[in-house]
Amino acid sequence: MALQVTRFSAWNVLKNGFIGQSGWSRQWRDPEPKSKYDIVIVGGGLHGLATAYYLAKNFNLKNIAVVEKGWIGGGNAGRNTTIVRSNYMLKGNREFYEHSLKLWENLSHDLNYNVMFSQRSHITLYHTPSALDSAARRYNIMRQTGSDAEIWSRSKLEKKIPHLNYAKNARFPIYGSLVQKRAGTARHDAVAWGYARAADKLGVDIIQKCEVTAIDRKGQKINSLQTNRGKISAKKIALAVAGNTSRLWHLANLGNLPIESHKLQAFVTEPLKPLLDQVVVFGVGGAHFYISQSDKGGLVFGGDIDWYKSYAQRGNLPIVQDVAESAISLMPCLGRVKLLRHWSGIVDMSMDGSFFMCKTPIDNLYLNAGWNYGGFKASPASGWYFADLIANDRPSEIIKNHDLERFKRGHYIDESGAGPDTKLHG
Amino acid sequence: MIQIECPFCGKRDQSEFSYGREGQITFPALNADENSWYDAVFLRKNTYGRQIETWQHTHGCRSWLLVERDTVTHKIFSVKLAHTDWQEQIKKTT
Numbered sequence: 127m128a129l130q131v132t133r134f135s136a137w138n139v140l141k142n143g144f145i146g147q148s149g150w151s152r153q154w155r156d157p158e159p160k161s162k163y164d165i166v167i168v169g170g171g172l173h174g175l176a177t178a179y180y181l182a183k184n185f186n187l188k189n190i191a192v193v194e195k196g197w198i199g200g201g202n203a204g205r206n207t208t209i210v211r212s213n214y215m216l217k218g219n220r221e222f223y224e225h226s227l228k229l230w231e232n233l234s235h236d237l238n239y240n241v242m243f244s245q246r247s248h249i250t251l252y253h254t255p256s257a258l259d260s261a262a263r264r265y266n267i268m269r270q271t272g273s274d275a276e277i278w279s280r281s282k283l284e285k286k287i288p289h290l291n292y293a294k295n296a297r298f299p300i301y302g303s304l305v306q307k308r309a310g311t312a313r314h315d316a317v318a319w320g321y322a323r324a325a326d327k328l329g330v331d332i333i334q335k336c337e338v339t340a341i342d343r344k345g346q347k348i349n350s351l352q353t354n355r356g357k358i359s360a361k362k363i364a365l366a367v368a369g370n371t372s373r374l375w376h377l378a379n380l381g382n383l384p385i386e387s388h389k390l391q392a393f394v395t396e397p398l399k400p401l402l403d404q405v406v407v408f409g410v411g412g413a414h415f416y417i418s419q420s421d422k423g424g425l426v427f428g429g430d431i432d433w434y435k436s437y438a439q440r441g442n443l444p445i446v447q448d449v450a451e452s453a454i455s456l457m458p459c460l461g462r463v464k465l466l467r468h469w470s471g472i473v474d475m476s477m478d479g480s481f482f483m484c485k486t487p488i489d490n491l492y493l494n495a496g497w498n499y500g501g502f503k504a505s506p507a508s509g510w511y512f513a514d515l516i517a518n519d520r521p522s523e524i525i526k527n528h529d530l531e532r533f534k535r536g537h538y539i540d541e542s543g544a545g546p547d548t549k550l551h552g
Numbered sequence: 553m554i555q556i557e558c559p560f561c562g563k564r565d566q567s568e569f570s571y572g573r574e575g576q577i578t579f580p581a582l583n584a585d586e587n588s589w590y591d592a593v594f595l596r597k598n599t600y601g602r603q604i605e606t607w608q609h610t611h612g613c614r615s616w617l618l619v620e621r622d623t624v625t626h627k628i629f630s631v632k633l634a635h636t637d638w639q640e641q642i643k644k645t646t
Contacts, residue, residue: 372598382595387623434571434607437600437624443553444567477594533594534586546593549571 129155131327134238153319154326159333159355163191165516166351166360168338168374170194171203172314172502173494174366175321175332176509177516179237182328184510185517190330191360193353195337199318202369205439205471206502207392207416207428209405211248211309212273215264216539219480221524223500224273226507227308233506239320241312242421247404248309249278249287251456253298257410265304276305289401289459297455298410311405311418311426314502321509341378346489348378364492364516366508369472370437371495380487384477384533385496386548388431391441393449393468395460397423408456414552415452424466427453430552431475431499441470473498479551480539483512484521484529492516493530498551554621557631560613572606574599575618575634599623606634 132138132151142149165181167174170192181187210230212223234240252258258277265275279302284292292300322332333355340352350359365374375383402425405418417427429449432442446468453460476482476496481504486493494512497504511525521529527537533546544550554566574597580588597603601624607617616634621627635641 370600372596373600382591382597384594384596386596386598387600434566435574435598435605435623436626438626442566444565534590548596 129326131323134240153323154332157331157333159191159193159336159353159358160331161356161358163331163358163360164189165191165362165364166358167192167364167366168351169365169367170196170198170322170332170334171201171366171368172317172321172505173368173497173508173512174364175318175325176505177364177366177494177512178330178332178509179321179325179328180509180513181517182325182330184513187517188329190325191333191358192325192330193333193336193338193351193358195335197334198322198332199315202471202473202501203314203318205392205469206314207418207426208311208314208420208502209248209309209416209418210243210312210503211306211405212503213248213250213264213268213275213304213306213309214541215267216480216541218524218527218539219541220267220271222507222511222528223504224271225510225524226504227273229506229510230312230503231308233312233317233320237320237324239316239323241316241320243312244310244421245308246310246418248306248407249283249303249404250305250407250409251283251290251300251303253301253410255301258302258304261304265306268306274306274308276307278303278305287402287404287406289457290406291456291458309405311420313421317505321505338374338377341374343378343488346487348488348491360490362490362492362516364494364512366494366512368474368495368497368501371474371493378488378491383495384530385474385482386435387437387472388434388475388549389436389438389441389470390428390431390473390499391445391449391468391470392426392428393446394420394424394426394466396464396466398425398463399423401425401459402457406456408452413448413452413455415449415456417453417456425460425463431473431549432470433549437472439470439472441468473501475548475551477533477546477548478538478540479542479544480528481508482528482530483508483515483525485515485519486530554626554628556607556609556617556619556628558609558612558615558617559631559633560615561609564609564612568609568611569607569617570610572608572616575604575606602629
């Protein structure tokens with residue numbers, strides 16, 4: 127049954143001001159799962175929802191379902207630090223993340239949902255001339271491939287971001303920074319809700335509280351999925367369950383993957399008056415720290431993964447301490463600020479720090495996994511290229527090397543050059 | 553915080569240790585075929601639940617340990633030395 131969703135517009139906002147906000151409908155349906163679909167996407171996170179949306183929008187496909195074991199916005203969609211950037215260098219990643227940033231730039235209009243994308247600049251700090259030179263190479267490659275990048279000197283930084291620690295006797299004095307001005311942040315919940323609402327409007331069934339419990343595989347084909355809400359069969363099945371990819375992979379009896387599940391923590395402080403206008407990244411001497419200020423005023427920040435494999439969606443104390451140390455080193459003014467919440471999400475850490483988007487040994491199964499730290503910013507392009515892969519049954523040129531077999535070919539897509547140890551790809 | 557009972561040093565905080573990898577992984581012979589090296593270096597079982605894994609007591613006795621731990625609850629069931637022949641190895645070198 128079609129649901130009449132009220133469109134967001136200046137007129138509707140004004141009108142509802144006069145009628146006590148009574149003119150708004152619910153945002154998407156809550157359908158019972160059908161027994162048969164053309165395409166079932168497992169995982170109702172940002173990537174799964176975006177995939178469903180672009181399958182319907184770009185390829186005019188109908189009869190699609192997204193099944194989600196929890197609720198929309200309850201997994202990693204609600205557990206990230208909302209940073210959007212495209213400062214990747216290697217072929218494949220470069221084009222992919224740049225396309226994602228371009229989709230972000232028009233996403234609110236495209237979805238008719240304000241995702242509050244704020245291009246407030248992404249600043250990576252450097253502490254020695256050689257580190258800055260080395261990073262300038264990456265940013266030159268970005269400039270030559272259709273993106274924006276700048277170098278800011280220490281004196282420019284002092285003017286633009288006055289609250290950083292510019293002390294000459296700091297353990298790692300700030301030397302300069304690289305800047306991507308089109309990068310920034312977005313409202314993570316709004317992205318999940320916006321994609322869900324837009325996909326639903328194009329006929330996609332979004333089925334929450336629906337966990338896949340078994341996979342009925344016959345040779346090279348998957349016939350159906352057993353779920354806690356009944357059996358669902360599908361012509362094509364797509365996995366977008368980063369964090370839990372290995373669990374479903376084992377359900378389909380497909381062996382091992384070049385992925386380990388790790389947990390990544392994030393933190394938010396009590397709300398403050400405007401203090402920090404940009405996203406700032408600090409990474410030197412073993413520290414890894416990124417911080418921005420949300421529209422509500424809370425400082426949102428994070429650091430490294432917890433360094434050991436885990437499926438527990440809760441963080442541990444050593445990282446809380448590490449992150450707090452970084453926060454104080456970088457912005458000593460935060461010393462008296464109270465931490466409001468901290469949480470953790472499970473990420474697929476891959477063997478080279480890059481994602482997987484590919485066909486699988488099963489003819490009608492498609493894989494979207496291995497997002498490491500970078501899942502949030504990637505979600506629009508992830509949906510875009512994954513939909514293309516599913517609809518056309520072949521990867522586009524951009525993602526053709528993001529397959530599971532790349533390690534066998536020696537084709538690592540390792541931006542940091544850290545080697546085959548999942549926990550080092552932070 | 554996770555605490556690990558090191559057979560040499562006793563119960564210590566997890567921050568003294570570093571996680572290694574899944575315990576079932578053994579490296580093949582140097583002249584083994586590429587596929588067995590690929591399996592050992594790149595592929596992971598990534599168990600949801602109880603698994604055996606290696607940890608090193610990096611900031612302690614530096615022993616490598618085999619730890620049986622639940623990856624969902626973080627409960628530890630057993631800890632033992634990974635190199636059971638360490639006494640013989642020491643005799644050989646001294």
